[in-house]
Amino acid sequence: RPVPHRAPNATAAAPAMVALAKARLLLACNAAEQALEQLARVGDYAQRYLRGQLEVTTLLLMAIAQANLGQPQATNPLLTQALEAGNRLGLVRTFLDEGAPLSKLLATLVLADAPDSSLSGYLKGLLSGFGYGEDGTVAGAKADASARSRLTPRELERAVLEGRLD
Numbered sequence: 137r138p139v140p141h142r143a144p145n146a147t148a149a150a151p152a153m154v155a156l157a158k159a160r161l162l163l164a165c166n167a168a169e170q171a172l173e174q175l176a177r178v179g180d181y182a183q184r185y186l187r188g189q190l191e192v193t194t195l196l197l198m199a200i201a202q203a204n205l206g207q208p209q210a211t212n213p214l215l216t217q218a219l220e221a222g223n224r225l226g227l228v229r230t231f232l233d234e235g236a237p238l239s240k241l242l243a244t245l246v247l248a249d250a251p252d253s254s255l256s257g258y259l260k261g262l263l264s265g266f267g268y269g270e271d272g273t274v275a276g277a278k279a280d281a282s283a284r285s286r287l288t289p290r291e292l293e294r295a296v297l298e299g300r301l302d
Contacts, residue, residue: 148185151181152181152182155177158171158174159172159178159197163200163201166204168201168202171197171201172201175201179191179194179195189227192225193230195214195217196218196231196234196238199211199212199214199218200238211241212245212246215242215245218231219259219262220255222258223254223255223258228262231262239268242259242263242266243266243268
């Protein structure tokens with residue numbers, strides 16, 4: 137396990153956050169290749185300073201970018217790696233915040249090489265948070281109520297304002 141480097145001050149993260157913002161904009165503009173370049177910078181920072189949540193976010197965005205490029209052979213390993221780290225760190229909101237592009241990828245992911253059932257259970261829990269039922273189809277009001285129950289009042293208000301929930 138690498139020894140964490142201590143950031144000398146708050147400005148050490150600034151270039152990584154700028155690169156993350158650029159990557160999100162590039163993904164929104166369908167410039168996946170350029171987004172991957174920015175995400176490589178973010179990933180380097182996350183690994184160097186052991187920022188687990190940021191590393192998972194980077195992996196998720198890289199998977200979305202690879203999917204946009206039509207590269208499923210690159211997408212699935214990135215998703216699996218993100219799921220393993222997310223499961224280890226107990227992350228849920230990090231996945232749910234990426235919304236529909238990620239939920240569609242996760243719904244089609246097959247964990248053929250999952251070493252244990254905890255990863256499959258974790259994936260099912262995330263899919264439930266996105267509103268998918270046990271059979272992989274979008275569930276109705278029951279899943280919506282389940283997803284709402286996991287949100288804080290502030291998150292619920294934000295989701296309603298953004299039009300993600302009624």
